Each structure stands twice: as structure tokens, then as C-alpha cells.
Amino acid sequence: MPHFIFDSNEDGTIRQVLKDGEPHQDAVRLEQLFSVVTIYFKLAAFNLGQMVQQEQSEQRRCFGLQSFLMSLTGLEAFTNTFFHLRGQELGNNAMLKRVAQSHGSLSQKIRELIALTPDGPIRDQDRLINQIFALSQLRNEIVHPRWVPSSVTIQGDAPIAIHGLVENRQALFEDRQLCREALLWCLLVVARVAAARGHEDVSGFMFHWTANYGLTLPAILQELGLPADQ
Known part of the structure; x- marks a missing residue:
């Protein structure tokens, strides 16, 4: 250090x-350590907001892609930073060692770090972990792009064949709802960690780590269409 x-x-x-x-x-x-995390969530929200103002699909794709990537990067930054602090508080060298490791998926790292705390599993953990795994797989596909050749034939009296095309998965990010939900799932993980840590009202924790003012757990669940906690 x-x-x-x-x-x-x-x-x-x-x-x-x-x-x-x-x-x-x-x-x-x-700077304060939480700025390592909040910048990514700020960028995710900013780019999401820019999508609404774009009339062309390509422009929406650019902002949507950036929002999606920043959401997952924000969650990874939170995971590494929060659990590093938690490991120091607990004097847990195993936790500090796992934080420093880069192998495995983000979802698996979150699961293993949670297991190393005395806070217990977070609510709906399996569902959340599976959702983050799916989003991370899509992120990996985007940040490690490969060209998979595709072709198309237009049938008719004189068929036309076009080769060397690609079924571009980046087009997914023209959908603002998809990008919004990706951000919300990442924020939900942060909120569930806060609740497991003992925060009945997670809004202060969320502001500290994600720069979202007044964001509550019920609000996130409602936007995702999930049932409220009982």
C-alpha cells in the first residue's frame, strides 16, 4: 500500500x-475509495439517459452498449472494493486473497466472497447470481468480439446471395429496456449485499457506492417487476 x-x-x-x-x-x-466504484454507475446512468434522445438506431446502440458495459464494470468494481474492505475489517486473509484473484466469472467471485463473510447468503442469491452470470457472458462476448461469417439469400426469379455479413449481437443494445434492466440487476446485487450487512434502509449505502440518491430496495424490485420483500 x-x-x-x-x-x-x-x-x-x-x-x-x-x-x-x-x-x-x-x-x-x-480520492475517496468509493469513487473507484461510483464513476462506472454514473456513466451507466448517463449513457442510458442519452439513449432516449437518439433518433437513429446506431446512436442508441452506441450509448446502450456503453451503459451495459459500465453497469457490469461498476458491479465488478464494487465487488472488489467492498469485499476488500470487508476482508480487512474481519481480518480475513482468504477474502483478501480471493479479491485479488482474477480467475473465474464475476458471478462466481461474488458467490465465493459472500460465502467468506459472516453475513450469510443474500436474499434470492441463486437467482441473482444466475442473472449476473448471463449478463457477464454477454459482456464477455462484447469485449472479446469475433466475426462469425453469415450469408443471406434473397429468393426470387433471380436469387441474390450476399456473403461476408455478420449477425451482430451489438444490435441488442439499441433496446433501452434491456440496458436499463442490466443496470438494475447490478444495483440489486449491491442493495442485497447492503441488506445482508444489516442496512434496513439501503438508500445511504446505495448513494455511497453507486451515486444513486434516494434509491431504495422496493424501488429496484418494482422496476424489475419482482415481488416486494415481505
Whole structure:
């Protein structure tokens, strides 16, 4: 863990910056750790909002694709950051080790980290984990694109065959509802973790980690068409 020392002059200006005891010449910008997470959820919401303003399908696709990717990246950032903190609180080296590992799917990592806490499984855990797995599979397909050649034949008196086309899965992200639900499923995981941690009202936790002000668990469930908690 890097440690910075700001050596100041009498007038309060910075004379020298030390990093781990050595002079540090580059600029230093230190922020609260939750900013590692919130930027992605902010970008997801921003791009989702931009979709409504677009008349052309290609423009909607651009913003939808970015919203989708930022939603999953936000959830991954939350997983790594929150459970790192939780591991430090518990003195749980196994949790810290799992956070640092990059193997396996995001959904499996979430499941394993939850199992390492004393908070117990989150509500509807299997359903949530399966949903995140499906979204992660789609993300992997998008961030590791491959061309699968397709062709089409237009029947008629003189059939026309066109080769070298592609059935482009990116077209899915022209659908704002799909992108909105992807963001909501990611937010629901964060909210369920908050509830398992003991937060009866998750809105403060959600604002801290996702920059969504006043967002409640019932509101997320309602938007996803899921039954309210009893």
C-alpha cells in the first residue's frame, strides 16, 4: 500500500512529496475509495439517459452498449472494493486473497466472497447470481468480439446471395429496456449485499457506492417487476 507524505513550507505550500519515503516527482491525486466504484454507475446512468434522445438506431446502440458495459464494470468494481474492505475489517486473509484473484466469472467471485463473510447468503442469491452470470457472458462476448461469417439469400426469379455479413449481437443494445434492466440487476446485487450487512434502509449505502440518491430496495424490485420483500 503506497504511503505519501506531503512536506509543506511555513506558508502551507507543498515543498516536497514523498512516496514510500522516496521523492515523488509526478502529480498526486488521491480520492475517496468509493469513487473507484461510483464513476462506472454514473456513466451507466448517463449513457442510458442519452439513449432516449437518439433518433437513429446506431446512436442508441452506441450509448446502450456503453451503459451495459459500465453497469457490469461498476458491479465488478464494487465487488472488489467492498469485499476488500470487508476482508480487512474481519481480518480475513482468504477474502483478501480471493479479491485479488482474477480467475473465474464475476458471478462466481461474488458467490465465493459472500460465502467468506459472516453475513450469510443474500436474499434470492441463486437467482441473482444466475442473472449476473448471463449478463457477464454477454459482456464477455462484447469485449472479446469475433466475426462469425453469415450469408443471406434473397429468393426470387433471380436469387441474390450476399456473403461476408455478420449477425451482430451489438444490435441488442439499441433496446433501452434491456440496458436499463442490466443496470438494475447490478444495483440489486449491491442493495442485497447492503441488506445482508444489516442496512434496513439501503438508500445511504446505495448513494455511497453507486451515486444513486434516494434509491431504495422496493424501488429496484418494482422496476424489475419482482415481488416486494415481505
